[in-house]
Amino acid sequence: MGTWVWVLRVTLALLFTGMGISHFVPSVRRGMRAMIxxxxxxxxxxxxxxxxxxxxxxxxxxxxxxxxxxxxxxxEWVRWVAGAALVVFLxxxxxxxxxxxxxxxxxxxxxxxxxxxxxxxxxxIVLVTLAAAPGVGA
Numbered sequence: 001m002g003t004w005v006w007v008l009r010v011t012l013a014l015l016f017t018g019m020g021i022s023h024f025v026p027s028v029r030r031g032m033r034a035m036i037x038x039x040x041x042x043x044x045x046x047x048x049x050x051x052x053x054x055x056x057x058x059x060x061x062x063x064x065x066x067x068x069x070x071x072x073x074x075x076e077w078v079r080w081v082a083g084a085a086l087v088v089f090l091x092x093x094x095x096x097x098x099x100x101x102x103x104x105x106x107x108x109x110x111x112x113x114x115x116x117x118x119x120x121x122x123x124x125i126v127l128v129t130l131a132a133a134p135g136v137g138a
Contacts, residue, residue, distance in 0.1 A: 009066045009131045012124075016063040016086070023056025031110055037099040055093055062086040066131055076134060083132020087125050094121055 022028045032055075033048035041048065065082020097117050104111035112120075130136055 005131065005136055008127060012128060012131050013063040013067040016059040016066075020056045020059030020063065023052050023059070031107065032096075035096040035100045035107065035110065037095050040095075055089065058085065058089045062089065062128075066128075079132050080134055083128050086128045086132075090121055090125050090128070094118075097121070 023032060029049075029052055032052045036048040036051055040051070046054070062082050062085060065079060065085070068078070070076050070078045094117075097112070098114060100107040100111045101114040101117055102111075
């Protein structure tokens, strides 16, 4: 594996670990619950608290999936699945980020402007795809 792939995987794993842990910090968790768009606050949908905890666990699992030595177990495909799951995750959480961007008066610093947030999400999707793709940097 090329050094750049290892550095990319570790960097992304650290990023997703930090973001995942933040979902369980009470002050941050309150803000994240508020970011759940009204369309997802309906009967039959998981509560905002459950969604925030679930997304935090997804980020933590994705971080492990990117850096665990799957190739030693003949399970390199697990990294690809983890990367695909992180891409789905990044797409799924974008509506909450867009909702926050539309309401800077309510979310303050979390209300990162829409287009830069969109560009950052796309960049993360590309980087995760590169980090998880089989044979990249081999």
